[in-house]
Amino acid sequence: MAATLASLLGQASMTDHEQVLSACEATLSQSKNDVQAQQVKIVALLNLDRFQDAVATVEAGGEEIKRTARLEYAYALYKNGQAAKAAEVARQDGSESDRGLRHVEAQASYRHQDFERASELYRNLSAQRGAVNNEDMDLRINMGATYAQLEWAGRVSADAPQKPAREDMEAFETAYNAACQSIARDELGQAEVLLRRAKELCEASEMEQEEKDAEIVPISIQQLYVLIRQGRLEDAQALAATIDSKNVHAFHDSSTQFIAQTNTAASSTESSNPYLTHRTLYKTPSTILPDRPFTYQSAAIQRNNYTLDLLAHKYDGIIRSTANLAATPTLDSATNSFSAFGAAAHTRNQAGKEALKTVLPVLERRPNDIGLLLVCMQLYIHSSNPAAAISLLENFFTRLSSSSEPSAQDVRYAPGLIGVLVSLYTSRGQTSHARSELAKAARYWRQHSNPPISTRALGHLYKSAGASLLNSSVPADQQLAADLFTFMHEKDASDRYAAAGLVAALARANPSAITEEKLSALTPLDRLISGIDVSALENAGVAKSTPTPTSTSTKRAAPDSAPKPKTKKLKKSKTPKDFDPTKKMDPERWLPIKDRSSYRPKGKKGKAKQAMFMQGGAVAEDSGAGSGASTPAPAAQLVEGKSNAAKNKNKKKKGGKW
Template sequence: MTTSTPASLSLLLQNLSLDENQSHEEVLRHANNILKSSSDPQTIRTRVVALIKLERYDEAVKSIEQAGSSGLGFEHAYCLYKLGDLKGALEISIDKVETERRQRALKHLHAQAQYRAENFESATAIYEELSALPPLVDNEGYDLRVNLGASEAQLSFVGKDGLRPKKRATAEDLQQYESAFNAACISIARGDLNAGLMLLRTSKKLCSSMEGVSEEDIQTELAPLIAQEIYALIKLGKLEEAAALYKSSDILETSDEAVKLISSANCYLTSQTPNPHVGLRVFEALKSYPQGSQKPFTFQSEILDRNTTILNLQAGKETAAIASAKALKAKNPNDYTISSVVAAIELQTADSSSAKSIAKTLKDAAVGRKLGSTTDIGISLINAQNYLKEDNVTSAVAVIETLLKELENEPEKRWLPGLVGVVAGLYTLQGRKTKAKAELENASAYWRSTTNPDPAVLLATGSAQLNSSNPQDQSMAASIFESLFASNPAPLSNAGYIASHPAEDMPSKIAQLTPLSTLLKDINVNALLDSGVAAPPVKKRPLDAASKPQIKPRKKRKIRLPKGGIDPNKKPDPERWLPLRDRSTYKPKGRKDKKKAKDLTQGGPVTDKDGDTEMIGGNAVTKVAPSQSAASKNKGKKKGGKRK
């Protein structure tokens, strides 16, 4: 083995700098020649950088590991990140990096790794920390703003932005297409589809008008924007417009496999009468999900898998649908949306109409098909919802309480925020506010004992205890809002902290609240005053008032009074309650009526057919003895008896 002299080593090191005509391959070749005779740290770094430029990350990692601790922490983390080893990239400590500049670069990399690992809260926290520091390089502030916006958009899509301020797109966001795209994604995730669509189209115009960028690169950048626009149009029900956009764009020509997969899957839904067999072929063609940095997020891939299960069910492939549902349940036991798919499979052929019969069918299916526990959270929520549709709140509460007893030994499921919210809501619906408050307090106690407490549960508990007049409840509310403010100083937690503490002790925190003028700037006070105050209905309308026949109210009869009014000095007629014909003043008309009235007059003489009379209705009644003829007739009769 030949050894290099200092003069030859110096000459080789000079060749490590790139000029206009030199490639990374040449730099790598020179570095390899030097490392044959010397382990110069700068040469090792140059070789690693050249391998990274050539996207040979495996060789770069081996070279770093062979060199040991040579100050290549950032390069090592970057290679692991590009290879998809996010955990390994995050394990490389910032302390292993020497200079402040490289430490900051590693923080950027950690934030990106947290983003790809779907730890969006951690990524957002790192980007906010970096944004608070002065930038070290050009355009770093813009990159931080774009990446922070992307992290906040993903937080909104997964529903973890409850305590974060609801940002609106600013004029600065509309200057670059990346920031406008992130603002559009946040609006779409929060349900403001029209605003999101407008921002997406603005972003597309900005992207298409970029200068100094090739047409191929512009089409690559436009692909995710078009995919998101298709999604927004579908959500708005504009299926024909979404299908036309999909066909007119070159989105299938993009190199981003995740965008191609999701847009193709969504565009299958644009058909007015989608054929499930065609849908299955589309999903089969896109079955192999892309990996690495183009891999869809978990919440996206799970939706695609669920859609495949539903397509199997719609196509009549019940066995395939059941197998797919079981696989999804085994893959993610806490995804209770799969329970609705299982319920649809079981109820497709079952003769179940009432909530009670549906509950029995689903319970038998859980046992017979071995689809999981009979106290599945998703199935229980379906049964409770069915009872609520029948206005049977008591049975709905009974279903949920049975579930809670079964989950007593599984606190991570028992105190899920969504389940806690359902329980508290049902108790409130029954008027059992004490039980609802106790449920929130117990949930808050559990979450505060964990390393990652759920802010939504703590916020709901603190808000409920603020309304109590009990000093202990108010003290606990203060403690909850203190922890919330320490971990997430968002406007809601700041407002709760101030509300639970004496205001005179915190002028600085009161100054952090949003001014009333800002909160009210979009409210038209004059229009509100002109519209008046809405009064609540006098009577509570039934839930199914539209289905019941409307019964007209019975008219009240008007009270008729004499024309001249009522004379207080005149005594009322004592016979006014008697029928007209029974009054003493009654005078029938005509001879026949007079004769008839004479015979029917109460208290007058009554003449029988023999001409005898007696007084009816008087003080004494004179009875006429029966005639002899009648007595003789009766005398001749024999007393009846039994025949012998």
């Protein structure tokens, strides 16, 4: 039978897979359990892109063909859209030395969004020399795509490159993947440069023009996204006009077609009918086949759908779909962003205090909805009431702190929420409160063995906490700052911020621990001051380090040619008719005449009265009996005594003889 099969295959062309398939069918019609004929048939079906038939053939052939054609079976499952099962089949009883199975498992893990496993597999494959031509280049391309997905998922690994390498500029695929990593890090300017480079390399390649057109489409779509994010809508419109819709539909799946259509619509600056736009673009992510969008793409599509619903005034539908999103506090950014659309639907697109009156009762019914909470805080801030926003978040944290669920504590110390509260504290000058929150969050995550948040977010939290704790005079805070910067420096020795923070923290907490190695990680002082012109600074008025012989002051006198301050010109309507602007106005003109320094009373009584009210003035001796020096009386008492004396005097004159 093997000889017959070999004879049949020898009569067929190596590229004519239909003839190979017919030969296998003829052989299997006589012996349906022929494993070799079954395997050749499966390979022929794969070459004909009949992946579903290949899967059915393997599953109908029994366990023996599954073991023999395990590579073909895993690949057929992967191409048929069953990525999870494909990865499982490739991993079962597989030798780590089987590069074919490892490649299929890595691709299936990538499609299944198990990016950590895909990254691990590609690293292991890259550690050995490729077995076939261009395998090393394919591994580099796939590794770059995996790093980009890890960036978007917020789970970037420590070995991921932080900036494009020179090798990334050698092929359009690697340049494109490096651009995707930059987009995930919000480095849009760098992403634009890399995408232009990718397009240039693609145009200069030796591919057929048809293949070039197919490869340029996703590059242009990504460029369109970057321009929209930068707010350059006119440039985006010009680029959208160059994207050939025929190439999009001819060479790419429905996912790419839909993304191209969405980005083109988003770049438009012309007002359009929202109902027609809703009809054209509204699509559920699960219906975009065969390659369904990744999770972050599906979330973006759903946000676009909610935006279209708001434009079309479909408020009730949004309220129903978002009503049960956050029964418990969650760190899922997609869920929390959907809650914001629910709040907008409740307010009927209103803003300000009117929106706040509508949303606060909803928050009382759903106190664990983080998205709704942040919307209320934002409305309070826009209403110039940051204290109420702080109170909302503090009360929410208090409820989470009393909860016994571990997930609630993860939300309590989420870097994003901590950042919001710290920002509000800082804006109100409550630095001690901000430092306390950062310290508590840093201590919590340092004790957490497997944080459910991105390493990038944790890094920002640790740096902010360390910098804030450096300003504290409490020894425990200084020690925590040293621990945080030590942890960050050990994790990434090339991080200059962590190196500088470590030296600054140890200088206060433990100066003896500062070594030459730690100091060498800092930027040299000569390099820091190399661009500073000391003479120019001194000429500009900077205080000299030593006093001049003719003066005891270390400050430079202002030059004679210094411009005089401009006098404020008075309005004509506020000046009297005889006003002379050349004369200097009396600075005491607003005081009563008696309180002015130029006031001089007339007569003996007036002078005596002024002397009596002068601080430190002479006091007349008491003419009555008793002690020699009298005690000055309060002014009210003196006036009252004078008034009584005047009355008695008048009575004497009026009464006649005594």
